[in-house]
Amino acid sequence: xxxxxxxxxxxxxxxxxxxxxxxxxxxxxxxxxxxxxxxxxxxxxxxxxxxxxxxxxxxxxxxxxxxxxxxxxxxxxxxxxxxxxxxxxxxxxxxxxxxxxxxxxxxxxxxxxxxxxxxxxxxxxxxxxxxxxxxxxxxxxxxxxxx
Amino acid sequence: xxxxxxxxxxxxxxxxxxxxxxxxxxxxxxxxxxxxxxxxxxxxxxxxxxxxxxxxxxxxxxxxxxxxxxxxxxxxxxxxxxxxxxxxxxxxxxxxxxxxxxxxxxxxxxxxxxxxxx
Numbered sequence: 001x002x003x004x005x006x007x008x009x010x011x012x013x014x015x016x017x018x019x020x021x022x023x024x025x026x027x028x029x030x031x032x033x034x035x036x037x038x039x040x041x042x043x044x045x046x047x048x049x050x051x052x053x054x055x056x057x058x059x060x061x062x063x064x065x066x067x068x069x070x071x072x073x074x075x076x077x078x079x080x081x082x083x084x085x086x087x088x089x090x091x092x093x094x095x096x097x098x099x100x101x102x103x104x105x106x107x108x109x110x111x112x113x114x115x116x117x118x119x120x121x122x123x124x125x126x127x128x129x130x131x132x133x134x135x136x137x138x139x140x141x142x143x144x145x146x147x
Numbered sequence: 148x149x150x151x152x153x154x155x156x157x158x159x160x161x162x163x164x165x166x167x168x169x170x171x172x173x174x175x176x177x178x179x180x181x182x183x184x185x186x187x188x189x190x191x192x193x194x195x196x197x198x199x200x201x202x203x204x205x206x207x208x209x210x211x212x213x214x215x216x217x218x219x220x221x222x223x224x225x226x227x228x229x230x231x232x233x234x235x236x237x238x239x240x241x242x243x244x245x246x247x248x249x250x251x252x253x254x255x256x257x258x259x260x261x262x263x264x265x
Contacts, residue, residue: 060243084165085164086161118249129214
């Protein structure tokens, strides 16, 4: 059977599994969506007793606690290997990025090990987030003065 | 309906992160940092609040929501105490999440054993 390159590409396209990017994105969508849905459930629960702001804070704290629990036996890392950004981008990923090195670097001591390495990823996130919010705060103040 | 929007919006925000990782090879630390800064900017120009109103935790749980929290906090603090609020507002609003991460991190180190993280 003779095939021109274009038809050959079509056949390959039909026969091969979805590209890694499509598979990665499907995992990220489902796992990320599920974590956010769990968060929404917790938020609705906290809204029974608390106002919007406090319910939001408590939702974050609860998700961070659950992420820390799942990081201890290594479950979060196992899920992250498949879910990629689905486990990284939610606040649980931030929690994992704090808890995981804290456990990992315990062997290097409580100060230069746990205490320092805990900020390996959280440090830049907090530093640049705070800087950005400061810049916005100054702008917002100036806008208030002008407007 | 709340839950459907939370799932779809939260999932979509994660897909954007996945595309960044797959196509630009950004490290996780850079993606997280970028998300928080982007959240501050989106919130500052007024685009993020409508998303939070629509999707609830779907918009507030991803790290973009953390940036939104910083920006909102700084705005409220500037409203109530002027320019010094630019220093205090952000971290005050985000303090619950940051404190929880650090506290549970150290506690986890106390009870956990160093292991291969993969």
